Amino acid sequence: MSHTIDGRSADTASVAELVGTTAEQLSRLVREEAKLAAAEAQGKAKRLGAGAGLVAVAAVLALLAAGALVAAAIAALAQVLPVWAAALVVVGGLVLIAALVGLLGWMSIRRATPPIPEQAAASLRQDMAVIKNRSRR
Structure with a gap:
């Protein structure tokens, strides 16, 4: 060309x-x-x-489904308990689950803080020590 x-x-x-x-x-x-x-x-x-x-649409539909599931659980328990008692049992179970999940999340966040990569920082300190030792020779 x-x-x-x-x-x-x-x-x-x-x-x-x-x-x-x-x-x-x-x-x-x-x-x-x-x-x-x-x-x-x-x-x-x-x-x-x-x-x-x-x-986002899927999340909204899942939230609606969760609400329907809660209503179904209350309706099922209402067969053997008064409706108000069935609702309290279901809400109590949900609060217990929410507290447990929240506690697990909080513990996970506390383990992750401070957001300093500790292994990388330790490795960097070790590398700096080696460099200092070699530069003194």
């Missing part, structure tokens, strides 16, 4: 012309790559938004 610069072959172009052409082509390539990256990011952002919307 023969390249031309201002109508002349690349073989007869000066070094300055070749450098200028190369810079121009590199600049064009970078601009085109940036456009491609932007288009790809825009497409992914649209898919991400659509996916997030679907997840």
